[in-house]
Amino acid sequence: MANAVFHQAIWILPSHHLQNSGIHQEFGNVSVKSISKGFKFDLGLSMSRNGGYSSSKGNSFAVEASTSQNSVVDPISAPSNTSSNEFQKKSSEAALILIRHGESLWNEKNLFTGCVDVPLTKKGVEEAIEAGKRISNIPVDIIYTSSLIRAKMTAMLAMTQHRRRKVPIIMHNESEQARAWSQIFSEDTMRQCIPVITAWQLNERMYGELQGLNKQETADRFGKEKVHEWRRSYDIPPPNGESLEMCAERAVAYFKDQIETQLRSGKHVMIAAHGNSLRSIIMYLDKLTSQEVISLELSTGIPMLYIFKEGRFSRRGSPAGPTEAGVYAYTRRLAQYRQKLDEMLH
Numbered sequence: 001m002a003n004a005v006f007h008q009a010i011w012i013l014p015s016h017h018l019q020n021s022g023i024h025q026e027f028g029n030v031s032v033k034s035i036s037k038g039f040k041f042d043l044g045l046s047m048s049r050n051g052g053y054s055s056s057k058g059n060s061f062a063v064e065a066s067t068s069q070n071s072v073v074d075p076i077s078a079p080s081n082t083s084s085n086e087f088q089k090k091s092s093e094a095a096l097i098l099i100r101h102g103e104s105l106w107n108e109k110n111l112f113t114g115c116v117d118v119p120l121t122k123k124g125v126e127e128a129i130e131a132g133k134r135i136s137n138i139p140v141d142i143i144y145t146s147s148l149i150r151a152k153m154t155a156m157l158a159m160t161q162h163r164r165r166k167v168p169i170i171m172h173n174e175s176e177q178a179r180a181w182s183q184i185f186s187e188d189t190m191r192q193c194i195p196v197i198t199a200w201q202l203n204e205r206m207y208g209e210l211q212g213l214n215k216q217e218t219a220d221r222f223g224k225e226k227v228h229e230w231r232r233s234y235d236i237p238p239p240n241g242e243s244l245e246m247c248a249e250r251a252v253a254y255f256k257d258q259i260e261t262q263l264r265s266g267k268h269v270m271i272a273a274h275g276n277s278l279r280s281i282i283m284y285l286d287k288l289t290s291q292e293v294i295s296l297e298l299s300t301g302i303p304m305l306y307i308f309k310e311g312r313f314s315r316r317g318s319p320a321g322p323t324e325a326g327v328y329a330y331t332r333r334l335a336q337y338r339q340k341l342d343e344m345l346h
């Protein structure tokens, strides 16, 4: 289906609104006076009919001033003597971090969860914080999460550990009012924010009539092999649920349409999602066959790093290493980013 754009996810503050609005006298510590010129923040994203976002401007997170145009580029990522547009054109490399959410209350109870919206356990919270430590030196410009709380919690908790100290802000594009009421009125503040896009397409596979059942009891009842087939095969769906193939149809399509667009424009992306939605994405990234994906298992709270360069993905991190150094093979560009963080923070 074509992605018919029906509205834009823009945080707009036209100057007449500033003058006329009696509502937004202050937003946090930012007074209206400091932004009296009037400008608009444009994520460069448009929501499509299928609930996804498409890039309306080519670059995400662009800021349009009333008189001039410039993109918000992290001063740490961008060389100071290079204009942001030039930088983005030259930047042929972007980081992609994938994190499966931390342990949920139903993981702990060994229940099939699927699209049931269950929060993290204390251990899951700790795993998310630990994941955040491992990615604390890797640039993040935009975050995608599923619409489920365990993925959102994981992303937010992980970002509490990031050394750049940017603030992840969940975009509310569900209605005109939600957009209007979540505007930000300071360009400086915007520079210190990371947009968080929630997308149902990244949700866990819908587990059908297995949702809420105990995994061990289900295996005892239907047989270990049958249950393994439901859980790990590519094209055999659980009763009235989604197979991995069906899950991939929405998750990988969303990835290609929305997330790859960000990577192509040089944005560093983090995705917090689920065992099976991420398996389907990894199958695409690593070009796994439907046989190979059967043995792909993802642990909770382990971040994986990919580099997108010249249209190709290469895996730079294995979930095996216990430390950041053991996990990630940094590219030169990532090492430079890290060095700049060191300089800034010491």
Ligand SMILES: O=C(O)[C@@H](CO)OP(=O)(O)O
Binding pocket: 107, 111, 112, 113, 114, 115, 204, 207, 231, 275, 276
């Ligand atoms: O229950 C679920 O939703 C998933 C992930 O926890 O389980 P499985 O490992 O069987 O895919």
